[in-house]
Amino acid sequence: MPSKTSTARQTLYVHHSSDGTKALKTVTDLPKLLLVWNPGKGSPIHDHANAHCIMKVLAGELTETVYHPPHSEGDETSPLQLKHQKRYQTDQVTYISDDIGLHRVHNPSPNQVAVSLHSMYWSNSTNLL
Numbered sequence: 001m002p003s004k005t006s007t008a009r010q011t012l013y014v015h016h017s018s019d020g021t022k023a024l025k026t027v028t029d030l031p032k033l034l035l036v037w038n039p040g041k042g043s044p045i046h047d048h049a050n051a052h053c054i055m056k057v058l059a060g061e062l063t064e065t066v067y068h069p070p071h072s073e074g075d076e077t078s079p080l081q082l083k084h085q086k087r088y089q090t091d092q093v094t095y096i097s098d099d100i101g102l103h104r105v106h107n108p109s110p111n112q113v114a115v116s117l118h119s120m121y122w123s124n125s126t127n128l129l
Helices: 004-011
Strands: 021-027 030-037 051-059 062-067 082-088 093-097 102-106 114-122
Touching (some): 051 062, 082 093
Antiparallel strands (some): 051 093, 051 114, 062 082
16 A cells, blocks of 8 residues: 555646646545645635535645625625635645635745645536536
8 A cells, every 4th residue: 555655746746837736536526626836826816606615735834815705786896805814734624615705725835835635516516527
């Protein structure tokens, strides 16, 4: 049986892209994404298209900034308001859904890569990917 380290090294062999992300594989009908976060890089602020998302930090640390869902009146949308910000260390897990708000995830380290595993579930869909 391979060690966790050798398995992780094999799994983490991904091509470099501008944002450092790559979809791995859908297992047991739930999409799983392994995201490699280059130092100082992060996602844009985003929702989850009515999905439930669990994120586990596998290496390094990540900062999640959560915003209250925007409110619309007529043609105007209110500016985003900060709900909370939290830093997650290796092996910590968090959950987000559109009911909680929008969020952004980023690697605060200036010199260390971070890695996270994400699993998503759409409660209103049978076609998961």
